[in-house]
Amino acid sequence: xxxxxxxxxxxxxxxxxxxxxxxxxxxxxxxxxxxxxxxxxxxxxxxxxxxxxxxxxxxxxxxxxxxxxxxxxxxxxxxxxxxxxxxxxxxxxxxxxxxxxxxxxxxxxxxxxxxxxxxxxxxxxxxxxxxxxxxxxxxxxxxxxxxxxxxxxxxxxxxxxxxxxxxxxxxxxxxxxxxxxx
Numbered sequence: 001x002x003x004x005x006x007x008x009x010x011x012x013x014x015x016x017x018x019x020x021x022x023x024x025x026x027x028x029x030x031x032x033x034x035x036x037x038x039x040x041x042x043x044x045x046x047x048x049x050x051x052x053x054x055x056x057x058x059x060x061x062x063x064x065x066x067x068x069x070x071x072x073x074x075x076x077x078x079x080x081x082x083x084x085x086x087x088x089x090x091x092x093x094x095x096x097x098x099x100x101x102x103x104x105x106x107x108x109x110x111x112x113x114x115x116x117x118x119x120x121x122x123x124x125x126x127x128x129x130x131x132x133x134x135x136x137x138x139x140x141x142x143x144x145x146x147x148x149x150x151x152x153x154x155x156x157x158x159x160x161x162x163x164x165x166x167x168x169x170x171x172x173x174x175x176x177x178x179x180x181x182x
Contacts, residue, residue, distance in 0.1 A: 014104040020117045026068045029081040040080050040087035048097035048113040067114045070095050072144030096147035098139050103160045108173040110139055112147050121174025128182040135182050
């Protein structure tokens with residue numbers, strides 16, 4: 001069965017976005033207790049490109065499958081989890097890239113480079129890093145992993161902040177308030 005990416009965020013209602021989020025089936029890696037530790041020979045570059053043994057993974061379906069197995073521990077180490085193995089994976093910046101966002105009925109939805117949809121809120125917080133002159137914004141995705149907002153998505157979020165809060169560089173979604181300034 002061929003993969004069909006979800007429609008553009010601008011074409012979806014908040015209810016449709018919530019339905020897509022709920023429909024995403026992610027393996028229950030938090031319930032697994034793998035006995036073997038190892039190295040995956042994989043890396044996620046800062047631009048979101050996945051590599052295995054130095055070569056880019058060109059099949060989007062493979063990237064989507066691996067992304068569902070990602071976790072990040074308290075030390076910042078990323079892992080690919082299976083029921084039998086826990087394999088380290090090198091991540092240059094963030095495991096995901098947020099490539100689009102939209103304000104829908106007062107909530108802010110994001111599309112990731114894996115076509116996954118995430119709604120910002122207390123479970124998926126926005127975090128401003130860097131410094132005020134060169135900020136970097138990150139969205140909590142799951143299991144400690146984050147998505148860095150690309151430049152166009154950052155600009156979209158800045159427009160939302162200006163439209164909804166004037167000169168204050170803050171946004172809110174699902175009852176949580178987030179500063180866009182580090």
